[in-house]
Structure formats: structure tokens, C-alpha cells
Amino acid sequence: MSVLPDRSTRHSTVAMALRTAALVNVLADPAAGPGEVAAVLLAHGEPAPVEVTAEDVTGLRAAAVHLREVFAAGSADEAAALLNSLLAAHTGPLRLTSHGGTAPWHPHADADDDAPWTAWFRASGCLSLTVLLWERQAPPGRTCASASCGNVFVAHGSGPERRYCSRRCATRERVAAHRRAQTTTAAAPGAGVAELADEEV
Numbered sequence: 406m407s408v409l410p411d412r413s414t415r416h417s418t419v420a421m422a423l424r425t426a427a428l429v430n431v432l433a434d435p436a437a438g439p440g441e442v443a444a445v446l447l448a449h450g451e452p453a454p455v456e457v458t459a460e461d462v463t464g465l466r467a468a469a470v471h472l473r474e475v476f477a478a479g480s481a482d483e484a485a486a487l488l489n490s491l492l493a494a495h496t497g498p499l500r501l502t503s504h505g506g507t508a509p510w511h512p513h514a515d516a517d518d519d520a521p522w523t524a525w526f527r528a529s530g531c532l533s534l535t536v537l538l539w540e541r542q543a544p545p546g547r548t549c550a551s552a553s554c555g556n557v558f559v560a561h562g563s564g565p566e567r568r569y570c571s572r573r574c575a576t577r578e579r580v581a582a583h584r585r586a587q588t589t590t591a592a593a594p595g596a597g598v599a600e601l602a603d604e605e606v
Contacts, residue, residue, distance in 0.1 A: 416511035418540075421533035422559045424449035425472060426546060428526060430556045432469040438462060452507070457522060464523030468495075472530045476546040476557035484544040488535050495527040537561065551578050 427445045431437050439457040442465060446455045457465075471491055478484035496514035503510045504518055515528035537545035541560070549556045549570035558570040569575040 416509055418533050418536045419559065419561050420449070421529055422537055422545060422561070425526075425530035425533055426476065426557050426559050428465065428530075429469045429473050429476065432462070432466045433473070433555065461522045464521070465526055468523050468527045468530070472527075472534070473548075473557060475534050476544075477548045478544045481538060481541075481543050484534070484538055488531055488538065491527065491531045492535065495524070496531055497528075499532075549574050551575075553577070 424445075427449060428442070431441050431445050434441070439459060439462055442462055443455040443457045446457070447453060471487075475484050475487045475491070478487060492514075497516050499512055499514050501510050502508075502513050502518055512532060513528065514532045515524045520528070534545040537559070544560065546557055546559045547567065549558065550568040551570075551574040554570060554574050556570040556574075558567065560567060569578065
């Protein structure tokens with residue numbers, strides 16, 4: 406899990422987007438409960454204690470479904486349309502807060518500093534993904550290309566476009582392609598493997 410816990414960076418756009426992706430991923434697991442969600446929030450710099458209830462998880466899971474659609478968008482236009490809809494329905498006026506001096510100044514688009522987890526998640530997720538789309542003029546994230554994964558990840562940084570959420574998934578797909586090539590007589594030895602090996606994770 407990519408985490409930026411330092412006080413000076415945990416409110417950056419990328420840190421907020423990474424936290425959004427991590428929450429979307431954990432909430433995709435039907436077995437994940439308050440403990441698992443709280444662990445993700447703590448890992449991404451939320452100050453302890455983090456109190457999450459079963460009711461919170463239900464609301465967060467519903468919000469995660471909509472945010473996952475943004476990560477899965479195939480184009481900037483599609484992602485922007487989804488984000489515009491979410492921004493109109495679930496965010497308020499943009500404001501800056503330092504949480505009473507306990508954090509660096511950073512933007513919020515939820516109602517107040519004590520908004521429920523679901524409102525906060527929708528607003529902060531939308532805000533971070535919106536800024537990434539604005540900066541990159543491309544979808545802010547993707548869904549892992551590994552059929553056995555399904556995790557979302559944040560597209561940021563330079564270099565070739567990523568297809569996989571992690572090196573582990575990229576390696577698993579290379580191994581699977583190699584095995585397919587070995588058992589397919591019509592394909593040349595190693596077909597598809599070199600192509601995958603050249604891709605950026």
C-alpha cells in the first residue's frame with residue numbers, strides 16, 4: 406500500500422488520492438469492517454483514535470462504488486462527467502481548514518470539520534481526483550489490468566502509463582503469459598512475455 410504519512414505531505418493531492426484508492430479497495434471486500442477501514446485511515450495519516458462504526462462502513466461502501474467508477478473511466482471526458490455529477494450531489498463550498506491548527510492548511514469540500522465519514526470520504530475523494538484530472542488532463546486513476554485483482558490505483562508521476570496496481574500483479578500476469586505461451590503451439594516461444602516485461606507496472 407502506497408502511503409504518505411508525513412504531516413507535511415499527507416494532505417497533498419496525491420496523498421489524498423492514494424487514501425481514496427486504498428479505501429475504495431478495502432471497502433470492495435464484503436468482509437471488511439470498521440477495524441479494517443480504521444486501519445487504512447490510520448495508515449494514511451488520520452490521527453488516532455479513529456472511530457468507525459458498522460453504519461459508517463455501510464455508507465462508505467456505497468460511496469466507494471461511485472468513486473470506483475471514476476477510477477475505471479476510460480477517458481478524461483468520462484471521468485470528468487462522473488466527477489461533475491458527484492461534486493454536484495455530494496460537495497459543498499470549497500474551504501480551507503487547519504483543523505484548529507493541528508494540521509497544515511488544506512482544502513475541504515464537505516460541510517464542516519466534523520462531517521460524518523461518508524460525507525468526508527465522498528468530498529475528499531472527489532476533490533483529490535478532480536485536481537489530478539485537472540493536472541494530468543487524463544483519468545486520475547485506473548483499475549488493475551490483472552483479471553484476478555480488481556484493485557484501483559492512482560495514475561501519477563512520469564513514465565509509461567501503468568496497467569497494474571503493483572509489481573506483484575504485473576509479475577503474476579507475466580508468469581501467466583509465459584505459461585500460456587509454453588502451452589500454445591501456435592505461438593512463438595515467449596510470445597507476449599517480452600511485451601509485458603517492457604510495460605511499466
